[in-house]
Amino acid sequence: MARQRLIGHLASHLIIGSQKLRNCSDATHSQISMELPPWAPFLAVVLATILFFKVVFRRKGTCNLPPGPKPWPIIGNLNLIGALPHRSIHALSRQYGPLMQLRFGSFPVVVGSSAEMAKLFLKTHDVVFTDRPRTAAGKYTGYDNSTITWSPYNAHWRQARRVCLAELFSARRLESYAYIRREEMRALLCGLHEASGRLVLLKDHLSTLSLNVISRMVLGRKYLEKQAAGEDGSATMAPEEFKCMIDELFFLNGVLNIGDSIPWLDWMDLQGYVRRMKKLSKKFDRFLEHVLDDHNERRRLQGDNFVSRDMVDVLLEIAGDPNLEVKLHRNGVKAFIQDLIAGGTETTAITVEWAMSEMLKKPEVFSKATEELDRVVGRERWVTEDDIPNLPYVEAIVKETMRLHPVAPMLAPRLSREDASVGGYNIPVGTRVLINVWSIGRDPAVWDSPEEFVPERFVGSKIDIKGHDFELLPFGSGRRMCPGYSLGLKVIHVSLANLLHGFVCELPDGVATDQLSMEEIFGLSTPRKFPLQVVMKPKLPGHLYARGH
Numbered sequence: 001m002a003r004q005r006l007i008g009h010l011a012s013h014l015i016i017g018s019q020k021l022r023n024c025s026d027a028t029h030s031q032i033s034m035e036l037p038p039w040a041p042f043l044a045v046v047l048a049t050i051l052f053f054k055v056v057f058r059r060k061g062t063c064n065l066p067p068g069p070k071p072w073p074i075i076g077n078l079n080l081i082g083a084l085p086h087r088s089i090h091a092l093s094r095q096y097g098p099l100m101q102l103r104f105g106s107f108p109v110v111v112g113s114s115a116e117m118a119k120l121f122l123k124t125h126d127v128v129f130t131d132r133p134r135t136a137a138g139k140y141t142g143y144d145n146s147t148i149t150w151s152p153y154n155a156h157w158r159q160a161r162r163v164c165l166a167e168l169f170s171a172r173r174l175e176s177y178a179y180i181r182r183e184e185m186r187a188l189l190c191g192l193h194e195a196s197g198r199l200v201l202l203k204d205h206l207s208t209l210s211l212n213v214i215s216r217m218v219l220g221r222k223y224l225e226k227q228a229a230g231e232d233g234s235a236t237m238a239p240e241e242f243k244c245m246i247d248e249l250f251f252l253n254g255v256l257n258i259g260d261s262i263p264w265l266d267w268m269d270l271q272g273y274v275r276r277m278k279k280l281s282k283k284f285d286r287f288l289e290h291v292l293d294d295h296n297e298r299r300r301l302q303g304d305n306f307v308s309r310d311m312v313d314v315l316l317e318i319a320g321d322p323n324l325e326v327k328l329h330r331n332g333v334k335a336f337i338q339d340l341i342a343g344g345t346e347t348t349a350i351t352v353e354w355a356m357s358e359m360l361k362k363p364e365v366f367s368k369a370t371e372e373l374d375r376v377v378g379r380e381r382w383v384t385e386d387d388i389p390n391l392p393y394v395e396a397i398v399k400e401t402m403r404l405h406p407v408a409p410m411l412a413p414r415l416s417r418e419d420a421s422v423g424g425y426n427i428p429v430g431t432r433v434l435i436n437v438w439s440i441g442r443d444p445a446v447w448d449s450p451e452e453f454v455p456e457r458f459v460g461s462k463i464d465i466k467g468h469d470f471e472l473l474p475f476g477s478g479r480r481m482c483p484g485y486s487l488g489l490k491v492i493h494v495s496l497a498n499l500l501h502g503f504v505c506e507l508p509d510g511v512a513t514d515q516l517s518m519e520e521i522f523g524l525s526t527p528r529k530f531p532l533q534v535v536m537k538p539k540l541p542g543h544l545y546a547r548g549h
């Protein structure tokens with residue numbers, strides 16, 4: 001109706017305009033007929049028609065948009081977004097509803113913040129919302145959008161996902177690397193035992209575990225250790241430096257960079273993020289170049305006897321396949337490797353650190369988990385991956401942690417590839433889409449006492465975290481869902497279970513549980529603002545902690 005009224009209004013405006021022109025021409029007929037060329041009326045009709053269709057066409061995409069705050073010129077609603085965007089957006093959604101329209105600078109952004117909306121975007125209309133927006137992070141830190149994470153929806157991305165599914169994360173491939181996870185888990189537990197009684201930064205130990213697991217699976221060895229360096233030791237870097245690079249990568253991939261929202265301000269790089277991205281990508285590239293040279297050299301030396309031993313070997317083999325649908329160039333391989341290392345390192349460590357933080361505030365959860373572990377595993381051995389299906393309470397702790405602290409609180413942004421109608425509203429092509437899973441995890445319509453850490457809610461519950469239950473989506477869902485979720489879950493479950501099984505964990509002297517800060521930092525992932533410091537005390541028989549046991 002509104003559109004018809006507008007069209008009617010416009011038509012009458014044009015008619016009145018042309019009548020005015022006619023009246024005017026009556027009055028000054030001789031003058032105008034002398035000044036206007038004979039094709040002028042024709043031009044006027046063409047212009048009016050173009051204008052008419054432009055307005056009608058534009059209205060088609062932009063009317064009936066979801067509700068949202070009124071945007072300011074130039075900045076849109078950026079003034080409403082604070083340092084923790086998922087929380088600012090959560091507060092706005094409470095006001096405007098589970099489907100909300102915002103404007104970040106020049107770009108429309110739609111936010112879904114209920115399980116129902118998540119399902120509409122990620123399942124019902126998945127194929128429409130499978131694209132990613134072009135961002136500075138994708139360009140500068142993602143090999144010009146060649147990483148799986150930032151790649152647009154195209155043949156390159158589809159091929160990469162197929163490789164993940166069939167080659168890198170198949171059950172068979174993950175099983176073949178089980179010994180690496182076992183060895184590195186043991187190294188974590190021994191390391192913590194050696195540090196027992198002293199204050200430790202838990203995340204340091206946890207990210208060493210995940211970095212070592214992922215390095216050995218992807219790169220074939222721990223490139224980040226001094227003893228693993230080349231002859232001159234020049235090509236490797238200290239693990240601490242590499243971890244900082246990964247933290248920086250996650251931060252820069254999640255920031256609200258002004259140039260991404262207001263492109264004509266891009267060149268000024270007002271926040272300095274682009275400068276940091278360029279610097280970081282150079283560091284990653286130096287490292288990845290070395291990794292590729294090293295692998296190609298081994299392949300050359302071994303000739304016909306060459307056997308793939310890690311994911312880089314598999315990728316290089318695939319890249320060499322002349323029948324590949326989309327050529328995988330050197331940068332494409334490096335982008336792939338960077339995605340695997342980054343995806344596999346930060347995410348698991350952050351989740352276990354949050355789980356331990358929540359439990360320190362609720363000692364009864366510790367006791368229940370310990371009771372389950374004693375009953376199922378006993379005190380004479382460590383927990384293995386095979387034990388996990390028999391540890392429902394430990395699994396419930398992981399789900400509850402991911403509900404309250406999803407690693408990527410708004411997943412990674414998506415982009416609509418065509419006009420769509422979602423929940424009765426129009427979502428025009430080119431709209432950026434955020435799914436606020438942080439908000440969904442706190443929806444009082446779904447969860448009792450949503451702010452409370454209560455693992456019991458998942459014991460005996462059918463709700464899973466593998467993308468089918470839209471009230472709990474730590475890995476996303478649909479075509480863009482995290483391809484590494486099963487590896488991530490294996491590392492999280494076993495490391496958390498073994499920390500609980502093998503140690504009493506305490507806050508430093510003088511720090512009361514209610515003083516433990518639960519503040520977070522926003523990025524593509526959301527770690528604790530203040531890393532967790534604890535004292536770990538062993539509680540299993542001493543021989544289990546011996547290296548090489």
Ligand code: HEM
Binds near residue numbers: 148482
């Ligand atoms: C606790 C562990 C993990 C969590 C919580 C997690 C979470 C996520 C999330 C939320 C997304 C975005 C999904 C979307 O846009 O809908 C994602 C994407 C991705 N993850 Fe993970 N992830 C984890 C572990 C891993 C691991 C171990 C790897 C690889 C070794 C990995 C590699 C990736 C990649 C490559 C993407 C991009 C997928 C695409 O855009 O098509 N992740 N992950």
